[in-house]
Amino acid sequence: MRLYDIVALVTPDLADEDAQKVASEYRKILTDGGAEIVKDEPWGRRRLAFPILRKREAYYHYFQVSAEPAVVAETERRMKLSDQVLRHLAVRADVELKRAAKFAAKQREKAARRPPRPPAPMPPAAAPNEPPPMIEKGEPS
Amino acid sequence: MSPAPRGGTRSATAGRDAKTGGRKKFFVRRRKVCRFCAEKIEYVDWKDIKLLQSFIPERGKILPRRISGTCALHQRKLQTAIKRARSIALIPYATD
Numbered sequence: 467m468r469l470y471d472i473v474a475l476v477t478p479d480l481a482d483e484d485a486q487k488v489a490s491e492y493r494k495i496l497t498d499g500g501a502e503i504v505k506d507e508p509w510g511r512r513r514l515a516f517p518i519l520r521k522r523e524a525y526y527h528y529f530q531v532s533a534e535p536a537v538v539a540e541t542e543r544r545m546k547l548s549d550q551v552l553r554h555l556a557v558r559a560d561v562e563l564k565r566a567a568k569f570a571a572k573q574r575e576k577a578a579r580r581p582p583r584p585p586a587p588m589p590p591a592a593a594p595n596e597p598p599p600m601i602e603k604g605e606p607s
Numbered sequence: 608m609s610p611a612p613r614g615g616t617r618s619a620t621a622g623r624d625a626k627t628g629g630r631k632k633f634f635v636r637r638r639k640v641c642r643f644c645a646e647k648i649e650y651v652d653w654k655d656i657k658l659l660q661s662f663i664p665e666r667g668k669i670l671p672r673r674i675s676g677t678c679a680l681h682q683r684k685l686q687t688a689i690k691r692a693r694s695i696a697l698i699p700y701a702t703d
Binding site for chain 1: 647649650653654684691693694695696697698699700
C-alpha cells in the first residue's frame with residue numbers, strides 16, 4: 467500500500483452536485499479496488515490559471531488514498547478516458563512525507579542534544595564579541 | 608577615440624580613491640537564507656499555492672535560487688511542487 471495524492475478537475479459545465487457525483491464515481495473505483503481513503507476534500511469551483519479546453523474554471527476534487535499502484539493506475543486510466551475530467555494528477559506522497567518526517571525527527575533529536583552545550587562556549591564567545599563593536603562604530607556613515 | 612575616455616575614467620577612479628580614502632561605502636547585503644530551512648518546512652506541498660506563489664514572479668517563471676536564496680535541496684523540491692501545481696492549473700505556466 468502506498469499513499470497517493472489524486473486530484474481531478476471536473477468540467478464546469480456540470481452542476482456542482484453532478485460534479486460531486488463524478489467524484490464519487492472515482493471514489494467508488496478506488497474503494498472497490500481496496501483503497502483506503504485518507505482524505506476526501508472537494509475543493510469546489512476554482513478559476514484555472516490558464517484555460518483548458520476553452521474552460522476558465524473547473525470543479526476540483528482531492529483524494530488522498532492509501533492504495534495499491536494498480537488501483538491508482540486504473541482510476542487514472544478512467545479519468546483520462548472521461549470527457550468530464552479535464553485534467554487529473556496522481557502522485558505518490560509517502561516517499562516525500564516519510565523523508566520529511568525523518569528529517570524533522572533528526573532535527574528534534576539534534577535540538578534535544580544541543581542544550582547541554584551552550585553554557586560552556588558562552589563565556590568565551592562574549593569576550594571576543596567586545597572588540598568588534600569598536601570597528602562597527604567607525605563603519606556606518 | 609578610445610584613449611581619451613579611458614584616460615578620463617582612470618583619473619576619475621584615482622580621484623575617488625583619494626577622496627574616499629578609508630571611508631569606502633559598502634552595501635550591507637543581507638545574507639539570504641533558505642526560507643524552507645528557516646521555517647523548517649520539510650515537505651514542500653504542491654497544494655500550498657500561497658507558498659508556491661511567493662516563488663513565482665509576475666512572469667510565471669520559477670524564481671531562481673540566486674535570487675530567492677533557497678538551498679539546493681529545497682529548490683529542487685520547490686521545482687517539482689511548482690511543476691505539479693502547474694499541471695493541474697493551480698499556477699500558470701507563463702503570463703504576460
